[in-house]
Amino acid sequence: MRQPDTHPLATGMPAEVTVYEVGPRDGLQNEPTVIPADVKAEFISRLVDAGLPIVEITSFVHPRWVPQLADASELIDLLDQAGLRGRVPMPVLVPNERGLDRAIEKGVEHIAVFGSATEAFAQRNLNRSLDGQFEMFAPTVDRALSSGMAVRAYLSMCFGDPWEGDVPVEQVVSIGKRLYELGAYQLSLGDTIGVATPGHVVELVEAFAAAGVPREAIALHVHDTYGQALANALAALQAGITTLDSSAGGLGGCPYAKSATGNLATEDLVWMLHGVGIRTGIDLDSLVATSTWLAGILGRPSTSNVVRALARGNDPDGHPPPLTEGQPPR
Amino acid sequence: MRQPDTHPLATGMPAEVTVYEVGPRDGLQNEPTVIPADVKAEFISRLVDAGLPIVEITSFVHPRWVPQLADASELIDLLDQAGLRGRVPMPVLVPNERGLDRAIEKGVEHIAVFGSATEAFAQRNLNRSLDGQFEMFAPTVDRALSSGMAVRAYLSMCFGDPWEGDVPVEQVVSIGKRLYELGAYQLSLGDTIGVATPGHVVELVEAFAAAGVPREAIALHVHDTYGQALANALAALQAGITTLDSSAGGLGGCPYAKSATGNLATEDLVWMLHGVGIRTGIDLDSLVATSTWLAGILGRPSTSNVVRALARGNDPDGHPPPLTEGQPPR
Numbered sequence: 099m100r101q102p103d104t105h106p107l108a109t110g111m112p113a114e115v116t117v118y119e120v121g122p123r124d125g126l127q128n129e130p131t132v133i134p135a136d137v138k139a140e141f142i143s144r145l146v147d148a149g150l151p152i153v154e155i156t157s158f159v160h161p162r163w164v165p166q167l168a169d170a171s172e173l174i175d176l177l178d179q180a181g182l183r184g185r186v187p188m189p190v191l192v193p194n195e196r197g198l199d200r201a202i203e204k205g206v207e208h209i210a211v212f213g214s215a216t217e218a219f220a221q222r223n224l225n226r227s228l229d230g231q232f233e234m235f236a237p238t239v240d241r242a243l244s245s246g247m248a249v250r251a252y253l254s255m256c257f258g259d260p261w262e263g264d265v266p267v268e269q270v271v272s273i274g275k276r277l278y279e280l281g282a283y284q285l286s287l288g289d290t291i292g293v294a295t296p297g298h299v300v301e302l303v304e305a306f307a308a309a310g311v312p313r314e315a316i317a318l319h320v321h322d323t324y325g326q327a328l329a330n331a332l333a334a335l336q337a338g339i340t341t342l343d344s345s346a347g348g349l350g351g352c353p354y355a356k357s358a359t360g361n362l363a364t365e366d367l368v369w370m371l372h373g374v375g376i377r378t379g380i381d382l383d384s385l386v387a388t389s390t391w392l393a394g395i396l397g398r399p400s401t402s403n404v405v406r407a408l409a410r411g412n413d414p415d416g417h418p419p420p421l422t423e424g425q426p427p428r
Numbered sequence: 429m430r431q432p433d434t435h436p437l438a439t440g441m442p443a444e445v446t447v448y449e450v451g452p453r454d455g456l457q458n459e460p461t462v463i464p465a466d467v468k469a470e471f472i473s474r475l476v477d478a479g480l481p482i483v484e485i486t487s488f489v490h491p492r493w494v495p496q497l498a499d500a501s502e503l504i505d506l507l508d509q510a511g512l513r514g515r516v517p518m519p520v521l522v523p524n525e526r527g528l529d530r531a532i533e534k535g536v537e538h539i540a541v542f543g544s545a546t547e548a549f550a551q552r553n554l555n556r557s558l559d560g561q562f563e564m565f566a567p568t569v570d571r572a573l574s575s576g577m578a579v580r581a582y583l584s585m586c587f588g589d590p591w592e593g594d595v596p597v598e599q600v601v602s603i604g605k606r607l608y609e610l611g612a613y614q615l616s617l618g619d620t621i622g623v624a625t626p627g628h629v630v631e632l633v634e635a636f637a638a639a640g641v642p643r644e645a646i647a648l649h650v651h652d653t654y655g656q657a658l659a660n661a662l663a664a665l666q667a668g669i670t671t672l673d674s675s676a677g678g679l680g681g682c683p684y685a686k687s688a689t690g691n692l693a694t695e696d697l698v699w700m701l702h703g704v705g706i707r708t709g710i711d712l713d714s715l716v717a718t719s720t721w722l723a724g725i726l727g728r729p730s731t732s733n734v735v736r737a738l739a740r741g742n743d744p745d746g747h748p749p750p751l752t753e754g755q756p757p758r
Contacts (some may be wrong), residue, residue: 292737295703296662325696325733326703329658332626360733366655373625373656403655403690407622 114377116151116341117364118286118317123154123191125349125361127166131396135169139176141392142188145346148384150364152187154210158197174204189250193224195238202245209242210250210286211235213277215270218261219254219290232276239280251282252319256302257294271305278311285316286343289330292323292360296333303337317341322348322360328370331362335376342367347389348401363402365389444707446481446671447694448616448647453484453521455679455691457496461726465499469506471722472518475676478714480694482517484540488527504534519580523554525568532575539572540580540616541565543607545600548591549584549620562606569610581612582649586632587624601635608641615646616673619660622653622690626663633667647671650692652678657692658700665706672697677719678731693732695719 122142126133133141138156145153155177161168170190177183189208192198201209213235214220217228224231235251242249253274259265270287278285287302299318307313318334320327320343331342348363368380386405393400400406452472456463468486475483485507491498500520507513519538522528531539543565544550547558554561565581572579583604589595600617608615617632629648637643648664650657650673661672678693698710716735723730730736 292733295700297704322733323737324699325658325693326700328655329662329700332659332662363655369654370625370656370659374627403622403652407653 111335111374112338112340112376114340115335115371117367117371117378117380118341118343119145119150119153119346119364120319120343120361121145121153121346121349121364123157123167124343125345125347127157127164128350128361129166129396132166133395135172135176137395138169138173139180139182141346141388142177143180143182144384144388144391146182146185148388149378149380150186150346150385151379152189155188155190157191157193158200159191159193171200171204174206187248189248192238192242194234195241198238198242201242201247206247208248208250210252211238211277211282212252212254213273214255215253215273216255216259216262216265218259222261223254228273232280235277235280239282243281249280249282250284250286250317251277251280252286252288253277254288254290256287257289257298258291260291267302267305270302271309271311274306275309275311278315283315284341285311286319286341287316288319289321289326292321292326294320294330295326296329299330299333300337303334303339307338313338314340317343319343320362322362327360327362328366331367332370346385346402347392347405349389349392360401363389363400363404365402365404369404441665441704442668442670442706444670445665445701447697447701447708447710448671448673449475449480449483449676449694450649450673450691451475451483451676451679451694453487453497454673455675455677457487457494458680458691459496459726462496463725465502465506467725468499468503469510469512471676471718472507473510473512474714474718474721476512476515478718479708479710480516480676480715481709482519485518485520487521487523488530489521489523501530501534504536517578519578522568522572524564525571528568528572531572531577536577538578538580540582541568541607541612542582542584543603544585545583545603546585546589546592546595548589552591553584558603562610565607566610569612573611579610579612580614580616580647581607581610582616582618583607584618584620586617587619587628588621590621597632597635600632601639601641604636605639605641608645613645614671615641616649616671617646618649619651619656622651622656624650624660625656626659629660629663630667633664633669637668643668644670647673649673652690652692657690658696661692661697662700676715676732677722677735679719679722690731693719693730693734695732695734699734 142153142155156170156173157167158170187208189210190201190206192201192209213231220226220228220231239249256270274285316339318339320330344364344367345361346364350361365386368382371378386408389400389405472483472485486500486503487497488500517538519540520531520536522531522539543561550556550558550561569579586600604615646669648669650660674694674697675691676694680691695716698708698712701708716738719730719735
């Protein structure tokens, strides 16, 4: 259909966007099914082949908390054996200095830390206060930078918190700026519970820019819990954001799980980006094939609308099959 | 959470939007389960109570084609008995003059006709050529206007067609303008197969405006087949559109059906509209309760993200319950 296309919005948008792929880490850690390390390595290999420019591959968090990613070191060895590391940046989430030790040991060149914009989530997720989390991050980021690593910082609960409700923009900017200024090259603003709406996204980006965190250093990490993810991504593009987080096949948003976080599916994002004429370097067909393959291993349909729609197109339901990339089944 | 809210986007958007509810017609005609007329009447009554300003209630199409709506006359009688007609406009879809006869007989004051922007769909859905459809619509609309009815015109396949692929903007504008100029007060542009992206939406609206069909007379009818529905709705608002079609609970987009059309869920749309500070007159809690009730009757979860997320909030899964309207479960 109109994929790729050249319909710039009247408001102007970037010509190129970096899709930051979180499926192997944020996606798989929220899937009930634990998949073997060699399947993860193949998944990452296929994502790189499909043109994803950066892939967050795993986390050095304690296996007690995230058993799905207990094989982080083994996975990195497999990627090395396959000659995959270095083809694109492959950040690893590192919660603290102990995680950093493991990252250094494995020669990881790119890490991500995960902070909270609210007191309640800092207490529950990090067992620290809003202030106290920095005692953990400061030495971690310092040592990572000294080791020559690139550091990305996630900030969660930027648009709302299930315990606190509204989160003041001033508080998010204050905590986020502090986290960024530890030395991160990028700050990913997370709508962890999916409650954001487009105006809120624009407001927060503008507030960060006014406080001196440049738009080029901001990424948006949206969840589709309330169906708002792609509209929020569009608003972010209009506000000058050029990095968007998403999860191949919508991994981590299993519709059968009560705790579904509803990651934005990379395919649905790429459909929109290509549709409005924004370059990503991603081959949508290869990506859809990858997510279809992984859904088979997970034993359930993908939560990506694009993946499901194209899969239906292959069914003998009386509609003509897709003719071109992005061609709909009916 | 931030519902209702006051975050106007930098690009400016309307202060108020009309949500045109298509659930009882476009939604239920695509559901495999046929529900009784008295349940439909209660559904419509609850939608009106929830503040929906206009509700398309049924269709006078031949029952052979749409058995789900075979009870159109009975439903209208029930609405009359309940004193519901007249509370808000309740358009009825009328495919041709025979349908119009039934509408006149029942004292219907508001009808909708359903045209095609492509030759292939005109042939398959209407058994007419692209030109030939006007031989059917012209006398239907003429007689409806003479009878004092308001006439809405749908135009389907405006953004892509499964048989023809791309549909040129010039063709859509030419056919749409002709349909509008038969005497319709509003032209609803349908992304029947859900392939549109935001730039395409803006381009089509601008082309219609340039051709003399005012933005105030244009509605957008999006489908979520490829996950683009809400982003496209946002783009339409930015292009000055003030009427958006949607379906309560996402009715008609059954995830188990191969032919899922994926109507945009009214709740997901309203979440966004209220979030950006646009008035709708709709009470989201009442609407969610209505869709939850109907999902129970249909025996499956709603396809609305908002309805599903709020339903999870009532589960004893360790997360605090919603605190306010729109408050998320986690």
